[in-house]
Amino acid sequence: MSVLVHGARVLGGEPTDLLLRSGTIAEVGALAGTPAAEGATVLDARGLVALPGLVDLHTHLREPGREDAETVESGTRAAARGGYTAVFAMANTFPVADTAGVVEQVKRLGDEAGWAEVRPVGAVTVGLAGEQLAELGAMADSAAAVRVFSDDGHCVSDAVLMRRALEYVKAFDGVIAQHAQEPRLTEGAQMNEGTVSAVLGLRGWPSVAEEAVIARDVLLADHVGSRLHVCHVSTRGSVEIIRWAKQRGVQVTAEVTPHHLLLTDELVRGYDPVYKVNPPLRTQADVEALREGLADGTIDVVATDHAPHPVEAKDCEWSAAAMGMTGLETALSVVQHAVVDTGLLTWADVAQRMSAVPARIGRLAGHGTPLAAGEPANLVLLDPAARTVVDPEAMATSGRNSPFRGMELPGRVEATFLRGEPTVLDARLVERGPN
Structure with missing residues (x-):
């Protein structure tokens, strides 16, 4: 054709x-x-x-095991409708993608669906439990050729284990994508810690819980000379730490989600669980810092953290609701609204942050290339x-939990x-x- x-x-x-x-x-x-x-x-x-096909470093396709929330077919069809030609599928499936067999299954499902190229993300630890390294080498050598590893949804909080993971992936040019959340500081947390949480009586999620882990991990990455990627950066302090680390020459990259570029914790005042997400929506000052960090290159990419849930997981009281938002089909529009129409980024910048750079971080060939002959x-x-x-009912994703409804x-x-x-x-x- x-x-x-x-x-x-x-x-x-x-x-x-x-x-x-x-x-x-x-x-x-x-x-x-x-x-x-x-x-x-x-x-x-x-x-x-015209832009190069978008590449999402952070997608939850849920399959295998949670097909009630999403399948590889429905998720990649949603990706195509959002302009994506490749997605990196996170490891928190059932079973967890912590073996060569599971990541190869996810890749095969993506190949069969045909809507977008699917590159599996391997778990850092067995069962995402944070106790023992998963089969990182076997996943890297598998047909899925995994290069990105993450326990997303859980922080690799053990410093010794995190150091070992960073050292291990150096052998095959891999990267550890950290979900930065100190578990002791966020136990029982429901939303951003601040004025709104105090008014609503919800247990707060302090910014320092994210920032402390990022600070530790950039020092570890510098110490072992390995690549670190920080998932869904959400606070002004995190941007400052990453900027400092890059100035020191640390091999660190970072992502921000569309929802953290636009929405704030003020939306939680209505107790609508569609706004419950990990990390939580922060303040307007954080939003502005994230936009500035994306504009000046401190934050390297926009990644959706597309997290579909079945209706019953969100249509309930706030405390019982699952965390997460859909994002594949609205990401490009949100980015246009938040940073292109406001003059912070050009379309050429968007091509870098949503295509070329995520492909490079994930070592994904054939995507993120210029729109040039050959x-x-x-x-x-x-x-x-x-x-x-925005009408979630008209979306291709199985999830209806769009915060932009x-x-x-x-x-x-x-x-x-x-x-x-x-x-x-x-x-x-x-x-x-x-x-």
């Missing part, structure tokens, strides 16, 4: 054409009406922004002028291509054709 993408603004720049053929970008330039485009399906992409045809077409009211957000994904094949395509692009 050959496709001529006509008039797209690559990275928000001047309009141009892209010819997709045999899974690659065959040519870029003024191609409409030329022999090179003969026989190609023409898409009218005028007014649309490169893999993994790309997304976005209408930045569109505005959509009813919110009008800018930007709409019109097409996503994985290796040159459309996984999402608005038929109107084909029907109009160029003038």
Whole structure:
């Protein structure tokens, strides 16, 4: 199949054409009406922004074991609708992805679904229990070729175990992605510790519980000379620690979620469990610091932490509700709203933070590459002028726990291509054709 993408603004720049053929970008330039485009399906992409296919370093696909919340098929279909061509599937499944057999199963499910490339994340410890290292080498050598390891949902709180994990993954250029949460400081915590928690009478989750673990781990990573990735950074202090570590030359990268770039703990005043998440929504000052950290490169990537739950896990009282929010289908719109439309980032910056850099951190070949001739045809077409009211019931994900329900957000994904094949395509692009 050959496709001529006509008039797209690559990275928000001047309009141009892209010819997709045999899974690659065959040519870029003024191609409409030329022999090179003969026989190609023409898409009218005028007014649309073309970005490399997005890569999510932090997705919960739930399968195996929690298919009531999400499956690899439904989760990757949601990813495609959000503009993603690759996702890293977290290890907190049932059974836990702590062996070569389980990570290979997850990869196979992704291959069979075909909506996006799935790279499994291996657990750091057996059963996420934080007591014994998992089979890191076996997972790295498996058909899944795991390079990212995380106990996400649980902190590797034992400093000796964390040091051993960092040392171990150096042998195959792996990275430990830490869920920074000191367990003793967050025991029974329900939301951010601050004015709102005091008013509501909910046990607070102090910022220092995150910051203390990050401070320890950047020192450990520096000591052993290994790669550390910090999951879902949520506080101003965390940004400052990571900035300090990078200035020292520590091999540390960090991510921020779309919801932490936009939402605050003020939303918890209504006790709606859709706003219950780990780490918790913080203050407006934290939101501003996270945006600034993303803009100046202290925070390297935006990762969704897409965490679908069955309805009953959220449709209950606050204290009993599960933590987590969906995010794959709204991430690009939230980023546009929070940091592009506010002038903090350009579309070229977004391509780096949501495609090129996460692919590099995860050692994922074939994704995050420039939209240039000879490169893999993994790309997304976005209408930045569109505005959509978020309706979780209309989403592809099985989870309905979107914190953006009813919110009008800018930007709409019109097409996503994985290796040159459309996984999402608005038929109107084909029907109009160029003038």
